[in-house]
Amino acid sequence: xxxxxxxxxxxxxxxxxxxxxxxxxxxxxxxxxxxxxxxxxxxxxxxxxxxxxxxxxxxxxxxxxxxxxxxxxxxxxxxxxxxxxxxxxxxxx
Amino acid sequence: xxxxxxxxxxxxxxxxxxxxxxxxxxxxxxxxxxxxxxxxxxxxxxxxxxxxxxxxxxxxxxxxxxxxxxxxxxxxxxxxxxxxxxxxxxxxxxxxxxxxxxxxxxxxxxxxxxxxxxxxxxxxxxxxxxxxxxxxxxxxxxxxxxxxxxxxxxxxxxxxxxxxxxxxxxxxxxxxxxxxxxxxxxxxxxxxxxxxxxxxxxxxxxxxxxxxxxxxxxxxxxxxxxxxxxxxxxxxxxxxxxxxxxxxxxxxxxxxxxxxxxxxxxxxxxxxxxxxxxxxxxxxxxxxxxxxxxxxxxxxxxxxxxxxxxxxxxxxxxxxxxxxxxxxxxxxxxxxxxxxxxxxxxxxxxxxxxxxxxxxxxxxxxxxxxxxxxxxxxxxxxxxxxxxxxxxxxxxxxxxxxxxxxxx
Numbered sequence: 100x101x102x103x104x105x106x107x108x109x110x111x112x113x114x115x116x117x118x119x120x121x122x123x124x125x126x127x128x129x130x131x132x133x134x135x136x137x138x139x140x141x142x143x144x145x146x147x148x149x150x151x152x153x154x155x156x157x158x159x160x161x162x163x164x165x166x167x168x169x170x171x172x173x174x175x176x177x178x179x180x181x182x183x184x185x186x187x188x189x190x191x192x
Numbered sequence: 193x194x195x196x197x198x199x200x201x202x203x204x205x206x207x208x209x210x211x212x213x214x215x216x217x218x219x220x221x222x223x224x225x226x227x228x229x230x231x232x233x234x235x236x237x238x239x240x241x242x243x244x245x246x247x248x249x250x251x252x253x254x255x256x257x258x259x260x261x262x263x264x265x266x267x268x269x270x271x272x273x274x275x276x277x278x279x280x281x282x283x284x285x286x287x288x289x290x291x292x293x294x295x296x297x298x299x300x301x302x303x304x305x306x307x308x309x310x311x312x313x314x315x316x317x318x319x320x321x322x323x324x325x326x327x328x329x330x331x332x333x334x335x336x337x338x339x340x341x342x343x344x345x346x347x348x349x350x351x352x353x354x355x356x357x358x359x360x361x362x363x364x365x366x367x368x369x370x371x372x373x374x375x376x377x378x379x380x381x382x383x384x385x386x387x388x389x390x391x392x393x394x395x396x397x398x399x400x401x402x403x404x405x406x407x408x409x410x411x412x413x414x415x416x417x418x419x420x421x422x423x424x425x426x427x428x429x430x431x432x433x434x435x436x437x438x439x440x441x442x443x444x445x446x447x448x449x450x451x452x453x454x455x456x457x458x459x460x461x462x463x464x465x466x467x468x469x470x471x472x473x474x475x476x477x478x479x480x481x482x483x484x485x486x487x488x489x490x491x492x493x494x495x496x497x498x499x500x501x502x503x504x505x506x507x508x509x510x511x512x513x514x515x516x517x518x519x520x521x522x523x524x525x526x527x528x529x530x531x532x533x534x535x536x537x538x539x540x541x542x543x544x545x546x547x548x549x550x551x552x553x554x555x556x557x558x559x560x561x562x563x564x565x566x567x568x569x570x571x572x573x574x575x576x577x578x579x580x581x582x583x584x585x586x587x588x589x590x591x592x593x594x595x596x597x598x599x600x
Contacts, residue, residue, distance in 0.1 A: 112303030115409035
């Protein structure tokens with residue numbers, strides 16, 4: 100839901116009729132820890148892509164992280180079998 | 193406003209069956225062709241869902257019957273089912289309703305037209321399984337429409353109507369009736385024919401069903417920028433449901449010959465003193481009204497059928513010509529008054545003319561409300577009407593005063 104729709108009458112029960120509207124909410128700002136990929140260690144197994152709850156990781160070798168949506172939950176770092184992803188404090192960059 | 197002088201009205205059917213209130217609710221749900229029933233089958237559940245499980249098991253009703261592990265889950269399952277767009281039903285009572293209460297707010301907030309029967313029974317502690325209306329009163333703010341029934345005929349009629357009211361307002365509806373007094377009591381009931389009910393209640397079509405082909409989001413976050421608007425829309429919908437309850441009641445009356453409105457007025461037109469009740473107590477009060485009328489006393493009854501939405505306008509109109517009104521109710525809000533009394537007081541705020549209002553708390557935890565008690569309330573109201581003064585605004589009928597230390 101975005102403020103731009105405030106001029107229209109809302110559907111009852113807060114139903115969102117448009118599919119995929121989540122992309123409007125850029126959740127990257129929620130992050131306090133940021134995943135950083137060590138490209139040399141990455142084997143391209145794709146587990147981080149599979150586990151990311153925000154579909155913010157691409158299925159590439161090395162994968163790309165979309166920081167506009169990554170909340171910094173750390174699941175990718177936790178699941179990476181070769182410890183190629185580390186979480187660093189957001190301020191340190 | 194539905195004002196009439198008796199409850200038999202209209203054409204009537206040829207055959208009446210002797211059934212309990214529980215059976216009336218179950219048959220009503222069956223006639224409505226519910227598609228999903230979700231219920232917790234253990235205490236404080238009633239025979240309603242047992243009866244429905246039999247209907248499903250023996251092929252009389254084509255429905256998905258979900259036995260779940262708690263009332264919290266029962267209503268949660270109903271929400272999921274209703275969101276897919278099917279007609280959904282559950283039933284509970286007392287502690288079960290309390291466990292559901294969290295999810296009740298979700299059902300109304302999501303505007304899912306679920307119908308639930310609540311058999312009115314008291315709340316612990318002390319542990320009690322008997323009748324009063326504290327359970328449904330405790331969830332009056334949950335955003336559900338609440339209809340209260342006087343007898344078993346009203347149970348079956350209101351259950352059928354509840355689905356149409358729910359589906360045409362996108363609001364959940366609770367049909368409430370008194371535990372034991374109606375739930376376990378057999379009365380002659382005119383059971384509508386299936387084809388007639390089908391005409392009255394066409395197949396249900398929810399406007400925003402969960403469907404992978406046409407995805408929608410149900411249950412999104414309402415951030416501060418939006419929450420208040422959705423709450424206002426809920427308030428507006430519940431207020432406007434007054435018109436729908438009347439409209440559905442009229443359509444039902446046209447087809448089945450029995451009238452149901454927001455309130456019912458019984459010998460109230462010229463009354464100086466009125467009693468106000470909700471539920472099965474209304475039947476006893478009608479008898480007493482007849483007795484007083486035989487002795488020339490101008491006394492009458494107004495019965496509240498819809499407690500939510502609260503029929504404020506209708507009640508002010510029906511009560512404002514009386515000198516005193518005695519509100520008898522089987523609930524109270526600790527530290528305040530009875531719920532019906534406080535709502536009615538609010539309804540009379542800023543009114544040009546208001547009768548004296550007397551509140552009588554009675555029949556808690558299955559205590560029988562005797563004719564003597566009803567007369568006591570009527571006499572107090574008659575006294576107030578005569579003197580223009582109310583001695584005690586809130587009184588507890590049948591309270592043994594020595595036992596609570598009021599008297600030595």
